[in-house]
Structure formats: C-alpha cells, structure tokens
Amino acid sequence: MGVLTIQLPNKTYDVVIEPNGYERLATEYAPLLKTTDRIGIIVDETVHTLYSEQLKRFEQLHNEVHTFIVPKGEACKTLDVYGRAQSFLLQKGFTRNSLLFAFGGGAVGDLTGFIAATFMRGIRFIQLPTTVLAHDSAVGGKTAINMPEGKNMVGAFHQPEAVIFDLNIFETLPEREWRSGMAELIKHAYISDATWTEQLLQDEQFVQPAFDTLEEQLLKGVSVKAKIVEEDTFEHGSRKFLNFGHTFGHAIEAATNFGTLSHGECVMIGMAYALLLSEKASTLQQGEAKKFIQFAKQQGYLFDSIFEYSFETLYQFMQKDKKASFGTLHFVILEKIGHPNVMTVDESLCREVFEEMRQLIEG
Ligand SMILES: NC(=O)c1ccc[n+]([C@@H]2O[C@H](COP(=O)([O-])OP(=O)(O)OC[C@H]3O[C@@H](n4cnc5c(N)ncnc54)[C@H](O)[C@@H]3O)[C@@H](O)[C@H]2O)c1
Ligand SMILES: [Zn+2]
Structure with a gap:
C-alpha cells in the first residue's frame, strides 16, 4: 500500500500508488465526492475504449457524472479541445462546486488540470493517471496546453485534490510508453540518489519491472518530485532540477516533430548529453555518460536522431526552449550523482x- 502526502503552503493532498487504487474513491474519497454537485470525467479515446468497464464504475460514484472523450496523446492539449471541453461543462450545468477527473496519461492530466484551473476561475480535480510517465506529470500542479507556437505555452499552477494510481491500469501500456515513463524515473534517481541510480542501472528489467517493484519505484520517484515541489512550488529555484535532461531532450523532441520518439525517449538522449556536459564542465566523475549510454542502448532506447539532425538545427531548438532566457542556455548538470546544479x-x-556525444554513441 503506497501513499505519499504532498504538503504545499496552501494545499495538502495524497498520492496513492497501489493495485486497485480506484477502490478508494468509493471509500476514503466518498466524503469529498459528496461535496460536489457534478463530476466531469475527461478521458482520452484509447483509455476510454480499453477501460469502459472502469468508467462505468466511476459513473456509479455519483448521480451526475458526465464523460468527455478527447483525442489521445498531445492532440488533446489544444485550444480547440480545451474550448470544447469548457462548453461541454457549461452545457451540462457544471458549477464552482463541481469536480473533474483526469483519466489518462500526462496529456489528459495537463489538459484537465488547465480546464479545472480556469473553469469559473478554478474548480477541484483528481488525477487518475494511466501511464508510468504520469508519476512525474500528475504531481506538482503544473498544467498546460500547447499552442501552434510551442508546447505547454499556456497553462497555470493548479494542484489536484488527490492523485490515484491503480497499478492494474499498466497492463495495457505499450512498451514505448513504459520506456518513456521509466526515463523520467531514472531522472528522479540521478538528481537525488547515487545508490538508487546504480540499482536502476543494474536492473535488466528496468524498462518493464514487476508490479511490486514498480509500486516502490514509483513512490520513490514521486517522493523526489514531491520534495522539490514542496521546496519550490512555482519554479524559482530547485524545481529547475527536474529539467535534468530536458534542454537537449526538448530540442530532439521538437526536431523530430513530437512524433517518432516519445517524451521520455527524448529525455533519455538529453540525460546522456547532460551527463557528458557535467563531466566536461563540472565535477561529475569521468565515464558516467558512457555507462549511461551503454545502459540506455541495452534497454532499447534509440540515439539515431542525433545523427539525423545537425548541431545548428538542435541548437536553434534549444534556444527556443522557454527555459532559455536572454539567449543563454541554462543546463541542469550533476556535480556528482544526486547533486544537481544549474549552469x-x-x-x-x-x-x-x-560532437563528443556522437563519438561516444558510435563507439
Ligand atoms: N505537468 C507536468 O509537470 C508534466 C511533466 C512531464 C510531462 N508532462 C506532459 O505529459 C505528457 C506526456 O504524458 P504521457 O507520456 O503520459 O503521454 P500521453 O498522455 O500522451 O499518453 C501516451 C499514450 O498512451 C496511451 N495510454 C495512456 N494510458 C494507457 C494505458 N493504461 N494503456 C494503454 N494506452 C495508454 C494514450 O492514449 C497515449 O496514446 C506531455 O504532454 C507532457 O508535456 C507534464
Ligand atoms: Zn519530462
């Protein structure tokens, strides 16, 4: 049974990670559900198809439940879907006392969070994340949609009432999504704990661990995120450490047009880059980047993209990253494993x- 409490200045909520986690909605969360006049479930089309029985159980939790199906993946994080969802809620009579469920991966979580943050100036929502990656995205209160000009450009900080993972939901997760989510998990290890990092690097089943280890690992990942978010809710300082691997990773993601590689697969490439940078320009022990690249390749992560795009192309994307300010690039580096800094x-x-990374990957 895994529960972790997140304590922020203005909000305290639990993250539950366990098999049959959704059962808590009818028990522990029944008093909360009683305080709401309507529940809106925002669900992506794939999860809707795979989990229609589960949706029926959600619909029995309250006598006014309305479900809004959105396109899967990034396609739901648009102004159009956002606007249609707001109209749907208005037409169904939702009020300031209503509650939303985000039932899907990180994309549905980001969209639903932003809808909740802005509908009638803010209503409550519960994250019911269905991907491994969402152990990262569902906690911390960052919500957003994409604009034609860039990803996550419009959003708000809005914390959920609860985050509930039901481990059974991962049974249908495609391998690529496992790989994506586990990349964020090892990111949490690298920025917090050398022993844990080493344990993950030695794990041959890293990409798809057994359920019991997964529960423990996800809780560890969430606790790293929680600790940082508790320290720096609005990203003025240490929260930036969560961007380890993301500056170069986002450039790969943008160059590949958010298509061929998943977010986590891009972050994996970005972490290899950040480790090499940490060896060259900070005090990270030599050889860490090489070790990481060998591990990542063995686990099926692909590095071909860094040969497909020139430095100039990727550099341009790095400069467009919203974390770059006044033309200088800020990278999260590691002074040693578990000790991040910004440079x-x-x-x-x-x-x-x-150039060195290309050589290392070829070697
Ligand atoms: N807010 C934050 O702090 C934060 C942090 C990291 C990432 N994000 C955002 O998270 C998003 C990525 O999240 P994601 O990787 O979960 O992607 P996603 O929500 O796009 O889901 C990935 C794919 O998996 C499918 N899927 C989801 N659950 C499934 C299940 N149980 N079985 C089978 N298929 C399933 C979805 O339909 C989708 O096609 C991005 O939009 C990113 O910007 C936000
Ligand atoms: Zn990420």
Whole structure:
C-alpha cells in the first residue's frame, strides 16, 4: 500500500500508488465526492475504449457524472479541445462546486488540470493517471496546453485534490510508453540518489519491472518530485532540477516533430548529453555518460536522431526552449550523482559536447 502526502503552503493532498487504487474513491474519497454537485470525467479515446468497464464504475460514484472523450496523446492539449471541453461543462450545468477527473496519461492530466484551473476561475480535480510517465506529470500542479507556437505555452499552477494510481491500469501500456515513463524515473534517481541510480542501472528489467517493484519505484520517484515541489512550488529555484535532461531532450523532441520518439525517449538522449556536459564542465566523475549510454542502448532506447539532425538545427531548438532566457542556455548538470546544479552554457561548449556525444554513441 503506497501513499505519499504532498504538503504545499496552501494545499495538502495524497498520492496513492497501489493495485486497485480506484477502490478508494468509493471509500476514503466518498466524503469529498459528496461535496460536489457534478463530476466531469475527461478521458482520452484509447483509455476510454480499453477501460469502459472502469468508467462505468466511476459513473456509479455519483448521480451526475458526465464523460468527455478527447483525442489521445498531445492532440488533446489544444485550444480547440480545451474550448470544447469548457462548453461541454457549461452545457451540462457544471458549477464552482463541481469536480473533474483526469483519466489518462500526462496529456489528459495537463489538459484537465488547465480546464479545472480556469473553469469559473478554478474548480477541484483528481488525477487518475494511466501511464508510468504520469508519476512525474500528475504531481506538482503544473498544467498546460500547447499552442501552434510551442508546447505547454499556456497553462497555470493548479494542484489536484488527490492523485490515484491503480497499478492494474499498466497492463495495457505499450512498451514505448513504459520506456518513456521509466526515463523520467531514472531522472528522479540521478538528481537525488547515487545508490538508487546504480540499482536502476543494474536492473535488466528496468524498462518493464514487476508490479511490486514498480509500486516502490514509483513512490520513490514521486517522493523526489514531491520534495522539490514542496521546496519550490512555482519554479524559482530547485524545481529547475527536474529539467535534468530536458534542454537537449526538448530540442530532439521538437526536431523530430513530437512524433517518432516519445517524451521520455527524448529525455533519455538529453540525460546522456547532460551527463557528458557535467563531466566536461563540472565535477561529475569521468565515464558516467558512457555507462549511461551503454545502459540506455541495452534497454532499447534509440540515439539515431542525433545523427539525423545537425548541431545548428538542435541548437536553434534549444534556444527556443522557454527555459532559455536572454539567449543563454541554462543546463541542469550533476556535480556528482544526486547533486544537481544549474549552469549557463555557451554555444561552443554546447557544440563540443554534441560532437563528443556522437563519438561516444558510435563507439
Ligand atoms: N505537468 C507536468 O509537470 C508534466 C511533466 C512531464 C510531462 N508532462 C506532459 O505529459 C505528457 C506526456 O504524458 P504521457 O507520456 O503520459 O503521454 P500521453 O498522455 O500522451 O499518453 C501516451 C499514450 O498512451 C496511451 N495510454 C495512456 N494510458 C494507457 C494505458 N493504461 N494503456 C494503454 N494506452 C495508454 C494514450 O492514449 C497515449 O496514446 C506531455 O504532454 C507532457 O508535456 C507534464
Ligand atoms: Zn519530462
């Protein structure tokens, strides 16, 4: 049984990670559900198809439940879907006392959170995440939709009432989504704990661990995120550490047009880059990047994209990243494993690391 409490200045909520986690909605969360006049379930089309029985059980939790189905993946994080969902809620009579469920991966969570943050200036919502990656995205209160100009460009900080994982839901998760989610998990290890990192690097079943280890691992990942979010809810300081691997990772994601590789697969490439940068420009022990790349390749992560795009192309995307300010790039580096820091990096160093990374991957 895994429960972790997140304590923020203005909000305290639980993250539940366990088999049959959804059963808690009818017990522990019944008093909360009694305080709401309507429940809106925002669900992506794939999860809707796979889990129609589960949806029926959600619908029995209250006498006014309305379900809104959205496209799967990033396609739901648009102004159009956002607007249609708001109209749906208004037409169904939702009020400031209503509650939303986000039933899907990180994309549905981000969309639903932003709908909840802005509907009638803010209503409550519960995250029911269905991907491994969402151990990262569902906790911490960042919500957003994408704009034609860029990803996650419009959003708000809005914390959920609860985050409930039901481990049974992972049975249908495609391998690629496992790989994506586990990348964020090892990110949490690298920025917090050398022993845990080593344990993951030694795990041959890293990409798809057994359920009992998964529960423990996800709780560890959430606790790293929770600790950082508790320290720095609005990302002025240490929350930036969660972007480890993301500056270069986002550039790969943008260059590949958010299609061929998943978010976590791009972050894996970004972490290899950040580790190499940490060896060159900080105090990280030599050889860590090489070890990580060998591990990632063995686990089926692909690095081909760094040969498909030039440094110039990727550098341009890095500069567009919203975390870059005034043309300087800020990278999260590791002074040693478990000890992140932020560093400004100029173009020539960026290029050197890129060339070296290509050599390491070929080798
Ligand atoms: N808010 C944050 O702090 C934060 C942090 C990291 C990522 N994110 C966001 O999270 C999103 C990525 O999340 P994601 O990787 O969960 O992607 P996702 O929500 O797009 O889901 C990935 C795919 O898996 C399918 N899927 C989901 N659950 C399934 C299940 N149980 N069985 C079978 N298929 C299932 C979905 O239909 C989708 O096609 C991005 O939009 C990213 O920006 C947000
Ligand atoms: Zn990420």
